Amino acid sequence: DQQVKQNSPSLSVQEGRISILNCDYTNSMFDYFLWYKKYPAEGPTFLISISSIKDKNEDGRFTVFLNKSAKHLSLHIVPSQPGDSAVYFCAASAGGAQKLVFGQGTRLTINP
């Protein structure tokens, strides 16, 4: 029962272009969504989040879009940089951090 799914295990993007990472969820009770970024041999680090009362949140080069009717969120990175190469996890919660559910992750590679 995978409540949060990232269907693309990997994504390769040219430097300077837009990277779009996708995430689907099944639980309509989720009310808070986050993206974490993970480099090899390090723990995940928080990147950006969005509440279910919004449909978009921006932070510099990173924008998260939420489509509640489709139960879908996406992370846009513009422009993509080599340092963005990492594994990205989406996560969702319904009622607190102890209920956080993670997707499987998408490995993003930015090519020069």
Add this chain to the structure above:
Amino acid sequence: NAGVTQTPKFRILKIGQSMTLQCAQDMNHNYMYWYRQDPGMGLKLIYYSVGAGITDKGEVPNGYNVSRSTTEYFPLRLELAAPSQTSVYFCASSDRQTGLGEKLFFGSGTQLSVL
């Protein structure tokens, strides 16, 4: 500022052995968590704690125990290690009181192999 510190970074155990994964945070966070990550899978919550003296099971608690006697430390105990416990273990903390409880701060992980 150290953040969340995990030790050891790597460990190989034989089936049936026991060990404790250490976790310490210096941010005075009230919430702490233990996750495991298997290859190609997301992070699964093992146990969590909302404060000293209070712990609760997560999604995959079997084979593990935790304790939280102070705010800073949250060790994870593996009793009778099994090959199914081969994984990367992450400790994390968050500050629920600021309303940002879902913003977790992770340690760098412990890679455990049970052979």
